[in-house]
Amino acid sequence: MIMTGTGQAKTARDGRRWTLRPGRPTDGRALARLFAEVRTEGRWLITTPGSITEPSEAFWIAEMIRAAEHLVLVAEADAEVIGNILVSVDRGVATEHIGVLSITITADWRDVGIGTALVAAAQDWAVERGLRKVSLGVFPDNERALTVYERRGFVREGVRRQQYRSGTTYRDEVLMAWFPQEATR
Numbered sequence: 001m002i003m004t005g006t007g008q009a010k011t012a013r014d015g016r017r018w019t020l021r022p023g024r025p026t027d028g029r030a031l032a033r034l035f036a037e038v039r040t041e042g043r044w045l046i047t048t049p050g051s052i053t054e055p056s057e058a059f060w061i062a063e064m065i066r067a068a069e070h071l072v073l074v075a076e077a078d079a080e081v082i083g084n085i086l087v088s089v090d091r092g093v094a095t096e097h098i099g100v101l102s103i104t105i106t107a108d109w110r111d112v113g114i115g116t117a118l119v120a121a122a123q124d125w126a127v128e129r130g131l132r133k134v135s136l137g138v139f140p141d142n143e144r145a146l147t148v149y150e151r152r153g154f155v156r157e158g159v160r161r162q163q164y165r166s167g168t169t170y171r172d173e174v175l176m177a178w179f180p181q182e183a184t185r
C-alpha cells in the first residue's frame, strides 16, 4: 500500500466520508493541535498537557514527515485533520527493525472504524518496509485502544508498572507488539 497524491476515500461506519492520506510537512500545525486537544482530555496520551509547546511539536512532526524512514498518515474530513497514525523507526541502531506506533483520533470521530483502518494501513506499511516488529505502549484502562490493537493482532508483552506520573498518581503502561512475519492477516 504505497499511498500517493490525495489518498483514499473512505466511509465511516456512521456514513460520514473521510480520506486517508500520507502526511505532508504542512500538516505539522494541525497535527500538533490534534495532539494538544487529545492531551487535554487527560486520559489517553502518555505526554501530559503543557509538557510540549504546539510550535515545537509542529516542527518536530514536519521533520518526521520529511524524513523518509517514518510513516505519518492523516485522516481528514472536510479539509480538517481528524486523526493520525505515526510509526517511527530509528535508523542505524540495534532496534532499527522496530516501528513504534502511536495513534490519535479526535473525539467526534471515534468508534466509527477509523482507528482500525489506520492501524491496518500502518501494518501494510510495516510489511512493505520489512519491519520485524511494531510496538506501542497503552494505558491499561484504555479499553477502546486495547480493543483495536488486539483486533489487529497485537499481543501484550508486559506491563511497566507506575511508568508515568499523572498529577499525583502513577499509571502503568501495557506494552504491546505485532510481528509481521508471524501474522496471518
Ligand SMILES: CC(C)(COP(=O)(O)OP(=O)(O)OC[C@H]1O[C@@H](n2cnc3c(N)ncnc32)[C@H](O)[C@@H]1OP(=O)(O)O)[C@@H](O)C(=O)NCCC(=O)NCCS
Binding pocket: 038, 044, 045, 103, 104, 105, 106, 109, 110, 111, 112, 113, 114, 115, 116, 117, 137, 138, 139, 142, 143, 144, 145, 147, 148
Ligand atoms: C484509541 C483510538 C485510536 C481508536 O480509534 P477508533 O477510531 O475510535 O477505533 P475504532 O472505531 O476502529 O474501534 C473502536 C472499537 O472499540 C470499541 N470500544 C469503544 N469503547 C470501548 C470500551 N470502553 N471497551 C471496549 N471496547 C470499546 C468500539 O465499540 C469499537 O469496536 P467495534 O468496531 O467492534 O464497535 C481512538 O479512539 C483515539 O484516538 N482515542 C484517543 C487517543 C488514544 O487513546 N490513542 C491511543 C493511545 S495508546
